[in-house]
Amino acid sequence: MMKKTIMFIGAGKYQLPGIEKAKEIGLKVIAIDRDLDAPGFKVADVPVVLDVTDIEGAIKIAKENDIDGILTVASDIAVPTVAAVAEELGLPGISPEVAKIATNKALMREKFIEHGVPSPKFRKVRTLDEAREAVEKIGAPVVIKPVDNAGSRGVSKIDKIDGLIDAFYHAQKHSRVDDVIV
Secondary structure, eight states, X not given: OOOOEEEEEOOSTTTXXXXXXXXXXTOEEEEEESOTTOGGGGTOSXXXXXXXXXXXXXXXXXXXXXXXXXXXSSOGGGHHHHHHHHHXXXXXXXXXXXXXXXXXXXXXXXXXXXXXXXXXXXXXXXXXXXXXXXXXXXXXXXXXXXXXXXXXXXXXXXXXXXXXHHHXXXXXXXXXXXXXXX
């Protein structure tokens, strides 16, 4: 009987325990990461140096290796890739649309409001002027953060509008799409 093949999007220190467990239970592991020295590469059967956001590249690797499943562990940035590959190959997983909502704080909060889930007041902004208007409308203190990052990267709390400039640019620097929520 052939081993089942699983693809991990991400092979860093947070993905390593999952990769090790997959190997332990007898799965063939394909691991993708842009870091040539990713620790999961030492354990994976097929290490592939590729950015975890490269959807087309991941689909190509998945097809070449006839994978049976795909996942990521502790990596928001990899979720859209996992969803796209799963959809393309007909594997179980969330849809690309759900992945987009789950990894974009503004879209997620809009869905929360749409479905009656309590959520703090917020505004999605792209310019400093929009951010200033949002703080004035919501009222300080506020949290400023990128819509598309995790692990508190780019997050600041300001108690008054004086701290807005630094907080806004700090958040925007950590956003791949330049969108920030206040």
